[in-house]
Amino acid sequence: MRTRTGSALAALAGTAMILAGCASDVPAANPSASGSAAAGAGTGETSSFFVQADYDNEMGLRSATATGPADKPWEQALNPTNADTAKYKKAGPYNLCFSNAGVGNPWRQVGFKNMQAEVKLHPEIKSFQVTDAESKDDKQISDITDLLGKGCDALIVSPNTTATLTPAVEQACAKVPVIVFDRGVNTKCPVTFINPIGGYAFGAAGAEFLTEKVKPGGNILALRILPGVDVLEARWGAAKVAFDKSQLKVVGVEFTDGDAAKTKTIVSNYLQRFGTIDGIWMDAGATAVAAAEAFEDAGKPFPAIVGEDQQDFLRMWQDKKLTAVAPTYPTYQWRTPVIAALKILKGEPVPNPWKLPQPTITDANLAQFVDPSMPPLHYAMCGCSDLPGYPGDWGGK
């Protein structure tokens, strides 16, 4: 009996290690969360990811006026400085190549649909070759090498991680014009780097909304997905700056792993513990509906809440008349690299870096973005309604 128990236990411990690697996103350490939770108030220490200069730059870009057509934000640029592309000029038709980090979340799925549709708009694109790295650095490095052997006229890269992909991008720069978007790389060799303003602007938009809508002294619960991811750290970093300046009381900073049930349980527990929560800040909106439902299920009034531009949240916002705001990290940025690649191959100047506007959905423009015919996880700020195949290709009816 005892030996069987012993061997079973050893086996259990072994599997625990295996499964922990792939099933659990529980952070190993989270100094900011434990610090704030222990104090019961406040936002914890400033993360090592916080870079003051980047923060200041993004705060400046939020009020910058974009150049370019106002109805096509994916063609607009903030404070552009143009890169000369005359040396890349060549006659069409073109072979475009794209090394994608992955399509492992709804945001990337919507974005990739946008990009494929954008390609269809341009008859001068003869072929569009895509590789999917499935969120693996090593696969993306070999993907880029493979693509370089396939006669690409220009290469678009959406890097899986910044540092690891840098050498592969440098290798590609030596052969073809390279366009990088979304996450960046640590090299200046791409012809242009395209992305929206960034995480600080995103985080600040939500936090500032709460400081306006929640009365001084009100309880704020901050929900984060997980620590240690640069863009998410930036979002929280900027929110922390806004909360620290305000009269609001941040009663908790919790990690949800992006899990709706876990989010709902956390919010329910805080409601039980504090009686009222006046504002919910989130670093990404995927579980905003679950957070709001926790108030509904507990029979409490909805708080002021920060979500994102996913249809399920926008619909709930409209139906239940929430006090809400949705900062966006627009998926229309997936259209821009194709446009940039064609400009480069035609020798036209392109902005570098190409900073796209990063709009926020508010009560004033909510109605423009709610669309009951689109699937619940669709990102509304896609700039895709004029694209071929819409709405069917995006899962709409």
Place this chain on the structure above:
Amino acid sequence: MTTETIAPTAQARRGRWGAGSIWPVVVILVLLLVAIGIRQPEFYDPPALLAFLKRSAPLIILAAGQYFVIVAGDFDLSVGSLVTAEVVIAARLIDGDPAATGPVIALVLGFGLLVGLVNGLVSTLLLVPSFITTLGMYLILVGAVYTWTGGSPRGALSEEFRMFGRRGIEGVPWLGEIPYAVLILLVLAALAVLAMRSDFGKVLLAVGDNPRAARLAGGRVAGVRTVAFVISGCCAAVAAVLLGGFGGVSFQVGAGLEFTAITAVVLGGVVLGGGRGSVVGAMLGALTLQTLLTLLNLLGVAGALASAVQGLIILAAVAIGGLRART
């Protein structure tokens, strides 16, 4: 079984406090409930208490399912990924259409049954240790779901589907709302207790205690072990309906649940390796674990510590169980 050869005094001692007894977990649960009562008296308002039971129901059901497998000497590591798979499949097939709710719930339960059956047959007929079988099933389900969805769930659950995990019978005097999840839990708990009192339950315990003796005594070892896996699969399917209802579609919904369920079972005094422990203990273990996590939250302990606490419980419960078995 083994206890029959032991002197009555020792048997009595083991019966009340020894390995497999439910009393230690009852004591822990009472202490935790007292601690919560001191920290947060409102916890005992009937609606708050029912809401807590509603949130605990999926884990208690999973623990009950896991109990049948563990008490027969096996493990089921596939339940977490099965829950995720079920929720993702249900969302994709329902896609917001209320009319699809009934057939999809039937399909979800059928799929849980099928996965349990495969786990059971591979473990018993092909003689693959259940640990490996269900680990393989875990990986197969994770991979299949990822491939099918491209890494992100599509579609939506209907309000009718979500009702079971989210809503309840409203307007009950004094209690407020009686959640459907709690009613489902009560029915399944009663069925589980009845199953363990039946001949099936007795053979299952005998198989876990000593499979060879059980076989020689004429017990259908392979049969009852397979049924145990089927029960675990079905419990995971019910838990998936409740969890999907409670939180909505998510790719994370089942992550780590297999270990939470095993922790709960062990905490409930059930001996890993099989043969001892009761299904009531396993369910109380799950309730105790949820109570502990709630208390940790009330005390302001960071969420990440919860997994460390869970690990400590597994180690402590098994170590203490081992010591008790020796006395």
